Amino acid sequence: MxxxxxxxxxxxxxxxxxxxxxxxxxxxxxxxxxxxxxxxxxxxxxxxxxxxxxxxxxxxxxxxxxxxxxxxxxxxxxxxxxxxxxxxxxxxxxxxxxxxFEHLRDKSLSGPGHVPAAARVANFLLALSAMNTPEGRDPREISDDITAGFVAEQLNMSIEKLGAALLLLKKEGAVRETPSGLRIIDTATLQKVADAA
Missing domain, CATH: 2.60.120.10 (Jelly Rolls)
Structure with missing residues (x-):
């Protein structure tokens, strides 16, 4: 067509x-x-x-x-x-x-005083998921190689704010912890939180 x-x-x-x-x-x-x-x-x-x-x-x-x-x-x-x-x-x-990835990161960092921490973290996780696609890897798995300190630095927020945002995302059913890191359970919910930015 x-x-x-x-x-x-x-x-x-x-x-x-x-x-x-x-x-x-x-x-x-x-x-x-x-x-x-x-x-x-x-x-x-x-x-x-x-x-x-x-x-x-x-x-x-x-x-x-x-x-x-x-x-x-x-x-x-x-x-x-x-x-x-x-x-x-x-x-x-x-x-x-x-x-x-850069777009989602830019979106999560623009106006950090106005964007809820959970929305910034959700955008970052979606960006990581989009990047995390080597052969045989599940894009919903966020490896524990990515430290909380690294994420907090990338998002220009404290470890405490990051922890609170992750807790909120867990309560919403968007993510859960696994032995190997973090797993995105519900991409639609994560996107909904991200769109609040």
Missing amino acids: LQNVATGATLFQPGDRRTLYRIESGALCHYMLWSDGRHDVIEFAFPGDIVGLGHLSYHVSTAQAMVDTVVSLVSDEEFESASDRDDRLSFRLASAVERE
Whole structure:
């Protein structure tokens, strides 16, 4: 199915449900807008390029048409097949996941005085989960290699606040402790707490 995107129109933006697109004709500017107002251009996409990569269920970046552009939807199966033929796609996917991690971290750190600690911790755990996908690893497992001190430092909060936030997330049924670290039990609840930011 083909979709026309007029010059200057947005194909996707942060918060839109994740969809993969192939550029059939035209060109897109793909960029990030950070909480401090910075714009970072990720790439310029041309015919044959696939955009919209990532692991979160929603986009964290924006794709805007530089000229009249035509795109087609790319299924997960088509993407897997294309990844097998093109190593660049794997690298681009890894870069997209890193951007998602930075987006969630940026979101959790922006306005720390105004964002509840539990929401900041939930965003951080979601970011770690998105990054924690080596072969054979469960993305819901947060290894105990990641210390409380490291997390508190990353989130600019005290160990006591971190402990209270984790306790709240446990009470909500979003996470639980395991012998190997922390396990995300209910991603939807964790996302709901994170969205309170």
